[in-house]
Amino acid sequence: MIKPKPKKGRVIFHIDMNCFYASVEMAYNPDLKGKPLAIAGNPEERKGIIVTSSYEARAKGVKTTMTVWQARKLCPELIIMRPNFDRYRKASKEMFQMLAEITPDIQPVSIDEGYMDVTEAQHFGSPLETAKDLQQKILKELDLPCSIGIAPNKFLAKMASDMKKPLGITVLRKRELSQILWPLPIEEMYGVGEKTAAKLKKIEVETIGDLAAKDVYQLRQVLGINGERLKNRANGVDTRPVDPDAVYEFKSIGSSQTLPYDTIDEAEISKLMDQLADNVERRMKRKNAAGLSVQIMIRFHDRKTITRSKKLQSYIDSKEEILHTATELLKKHWNQEPVRLLGITIQDVDEKQNLGRQLDLFTYEKEASKEKLYTAIDTLSAKYGENVFKKWKENNRKDEELSRTSFQKDFLDDYKH
Template identity: 75%
Template sequence: MSQWYPKKGRVIFHVDMNSFYASVEMAYNPKLKGKPLAIAGNPEERKGIIVTSSYEARAKGVRTTMQLWEARRLCPDLTVLRPNFDRYRTASKEMFQMLAAITTCVQPVSIDEGYMDITGTEEHGSPIEIAENLQQQIKNELDLPCSIGIAPNKFLAKMASDMKKPMGITILRKRDIREKLWPLPIEEMYGVGEKTAAKMRAIDIQTIGDLANGDGYQLKQLFGINGERLKNRANGMDERPVDPDAVHEFKSIGSSQTLPTDTVDEDEIRQLMNLLADNVERRMKRKQAMGRSIQIMIRYYDRTTVTRSKKLHDYIDKKEDILYAANELFQKHWNTEPIRLLGITVQDVDEKQNIAKQLDLFTYEKEAEKEKLYTTIDQLTQKYGKNTFKQLQNDTDDELRTSFQKDFLDDYKK
């Protein structure tokens, strides 16, 4: 069996659940199987943007981030469901527990995908046998399809898992990249977004192979250190380890929300800014963190999006400080055009216990004395809302706003 495992290198899987939310709904209700299905944030309002869709819906042109009205136009018989994140989290937890039964070296990166380093797990079989057994176990026990990429590093494993969906298993070795990876359009490379791809095409980089053989100096001039990194990845180089603790690392904490209709109403904008700052404060307290930069995101009616940030003199974690700094940026950079979406993010974030060393000890201890009170208030607020004697009616809306946070990704260990 040892011949299947390199003496010096690693064997890494990228496990990617196929059309995860839709697949979970089909597993929960088998009558939905084989039908075009979409999950949308809010089917009743324009916020009904497609989160994911089944392969039957995709065949009709339905795509993630598409507005619901457009999806219905393309596919009149589309079934649309609201997200059920408790259901998805339960399925995710069970899936990651299956991965962890093979190796402790598992790194979740989102609710429906993760890496695992299976080096040294010969007792479970060859890499292809492990992948086949794992894929079948997830299918049999959870009724969910997944694709698995097998490679010597994380980048190649991620690219491999995308090559065959659904229910695919793809091996991508470094010796295969010239044939399997390089012919792909540059847009299909993980880490290359729409804007980066456009800039690359402007310098005649059309494929991943073109990038692999591109001028390193030119790439660094255009894209900074990321240009060098992308060129290395295109050549199959990626030294990042699979890190089970990476889920606990964070550099920013934010919240964004789409408005029901495009607006220039300052009262409506003020209310939303207030809500976003409240969300950010709650998440920062949950993580016992503070940050030293603030960023706002404004998306206009024509989908034009601007982000502006500012370095602060002090670390912040309180709603009033977050809101003050965000409003200052907003007033400076809003061009008065109708707004579709707003976001507030605190950046340069670190845990309070790390920041404490940099703060005046007396000030920090005073704040620390209040933490039990803050924690209790937060718990009551999360459970009952601002008025602790009146149950909130829109709990599901809060769930939608916080669903993409990664706080729960290590639940499979519990």
């Protein structure tokens, strides 16, 4: 249950684990401490991408999303390890359990970060004392460093946690925005990506302060409703609650992979499409979900990337249905240029139990005595097709295989168990 905003204002923490995967490996093997370490998906091939790296590696120029060969060129002595998701998941669970000892109002947003609403947790001491104690507890018991941002809302807490790393604690108050936040380059604002930053610079928004002062009408012209939202954030306005149930919300499930080499070989491309559809089906079954749209992503040899999607008449969840639609989209939109990366995503996703709950009304058709029910059924059938009334079977098969995607949310409530 989301608590109403208190009259005196909220106190929000953003907990951000520092170099999480690398830090977990160092905690597991102390001999790695102080050395340049990187975690990569596939160290042996070009498609191996750096997921995270230690501060020693970052000092040499190694960055997240950099390819393995680029990282080794910058840092020949770099130690590269494959990710160990069991290990990271266990550490994440233990970390979030420590957060839960302070407040139940926790919103995990990924395996290594989350928000806490500590407004009602003043019995632990002042917010700053609480943050210091929590940081030291995580460091002492798990041997893992973290940074904590303290602010009156989620956006400012997130910005604050990024200001001091590793092992930083930053308090960011609204009255300090002009001195601390506004001078920062617009690229450093959470929620502003490379493309958004480029659009903002075209209208002379170079800093967060420029954004805070910019005319909202002009921002709407360039960025739509998001322009107004970003302006509000720049002025320290963010009413979003810390929602413990947000972890259960997901609207899409996908899988993407870089090919070992750029190719126009249809057999290679078809093989990868089959693998991606299999990955998506597996993740759908793990979540016991179904989706109503299929999207493909194609990245070409020159890094140009396109996405194309198709809305379906009924929910799907099987590999065959996913692959059929994805292949149709590929044939229609692939220009025969060499392909570097492919992705398949199912969108408009919902859990089957929710779909079943929404459709339970129609199981009473035989007992219905009023014509309104039959009219409703006919109307919905005409609009969505008869398959909408198909009752989904419960899929109780547990898929123990870990996802290759490192930021899946399907384990973020582990700490509650």
